[in-house]
Amino acid sequence: MSLLTMWISGAVVLLLSGCAAAQITYAKDWEVARSGRTPIIKCTVDSSTSLSSTTLHLYKQKPEGDMRRIMHFPAGSQSATLDKETPRRFNAVIREQTVSLTISRVQPEDAAVYYCALWKGDKKVFGSGTRLFVTGEKTEPPKLSAFPVSRSGDGRSVLLCQARGMYPDLVKFMWKDQAGNEVKLSDTEELLEQRDEGQEVRVTSMLIIDQQKARSNTFTCSVQHDRSANNDLKSVVIPAGNSEDETKPEINPNPVPIPTCPPPKEEEEEKEEEKEVENYGISK
Template identity: 35%
Template sequence: MCSFSFPKFLSTYSLNMDCDIIIFSLFLVAASGQRLQQDQITKTKSEKNSVSFSCKVTGVCWGNTVHWYQKVEGKPITRILYNVLNSNSFTRDTTHPQAAYFSAVGKSDSSELKIPSVKNSNSATYYCACWDSSTVRLQFGSGTTLYVTDNTVQKPKVTVYSASNPESNVNTLLCLARDMFPDLVRISWKIEDANGGRMEVPKAEGEQLVQRKEGQTTSMIIIDKEKTYRNKYICSVGHEWDVQHFDIPKATEDTPTTKSTPTCPFKNDTQEPLTLQFTEDSFQSTCSLYLASVVYTVMILKSMVYCCGLSLLLHHRILGRGPST
């Protein structure tokens, strides 16, 4: 179990939550983009080098305090220390086995966690958090993952392309990042209007899907075809190497859409332009297979949950009867 305490004004209460619930809520808050901003997706360092993690605070934290947590793979999330903003004051958590390795510095609107000499055991994901003074909830940032290795950072190779069906009213825009190290990227979609202004694509405007597997991340967004005629869409790929922006060519009403042979915006190792052959039939087949797999997986999970619940009920019912005489 993971145990967290409320701020002092609610010191008569305590909050005990299962670790899995904490991690789930952590990612939920990170996805909503509330209050705490950790722009660094990953950090790659070799042993004995120093490293720091930054966290920008856009709201008001209770007690003007930012907490730092560590999540090692396969272990529960644990607090390292807490830091008072706009000061060098920090207090280590005595229950954390590595707390002595860390320090923190607070600025007026940000906190920075530091490790002066990293060790392999420091490989983990680091989250900043603070108590929301209005909702009395512990809000988390999106986290920064530290890789302790001698490997060098490799720039992602990115492919972007658009596909549509003449009989459909939507266009599908895809952005694929691969062959990078670390293999964590953050893909976002932006829209550019006729005046050159850019903004994030509203979630209500298009259905967005992200698929991750070892070594690559694919993001797909489905947009109303009329909007692709009026606006230009941009795929932004954030990585430790840098942030790259790739324009999706604006669709035109007389553009043939039965077949598409888009070109990738990068070159391969031979320095020859790389062309990706792509047809609507193959795309629809892949999507159908993927969606069918997702539905089938969800059905299996629901059946497993139902069976486990039924088994627990039967078990408690048998125990409630007591021994027969």
């Protein structure tokens, strides 16, 4: 299984059918828009489903809120029908199999996860959705660093890649080997992610690989941030070599001998301490 294109998001992934994930895809995992601008969110329905005979629904889910339908396309229609509570700033059209949702003069309350949905048999298919951030602040790209750390003790090494200082705090990690191929997980490889909340959010991707591979190969960690930008992919290379704990410590050629028994002064101090303990009636 090919993984290592992981990302962090607060969006709820709704897969109501085992084969549902391939039915609806989204142009972006997330979108960042300044207040007053007009973001466009797109989803594409698999060609195995004919929209001329299938009704398509659009939903909105706010953080920690209920999912609510905002509009739908009757079968065969290229124009959306708005639900009663949906502002007229919302509009959508269908071109072939792709739906484009436009939100004019976007406002902070429009921030949510947006889904396209349709019925497949007796189940409604949503896919992963697109998360919309609405902000008055400028986006900040991540600061990226990567390095090897101590090996895990079972013949494997750990490579760390950390993104910090970005806004919004969503990132997607990708790992590649020195041939430029995406790293594929095996029995000796794992990928973990850790998110630290604080004054500065830090998201860390940890690649656990065979020790020999770490010694003889370079690895590249890339981070994708604001997908609305053209050149938003940042990369850092971890060179081949030993991890930190494989560096042998320096040996002092003239070590100081360790005494086998305490010197007389230390013996006297110890006896005085014993007397004080006895005086207070405390046993050691």
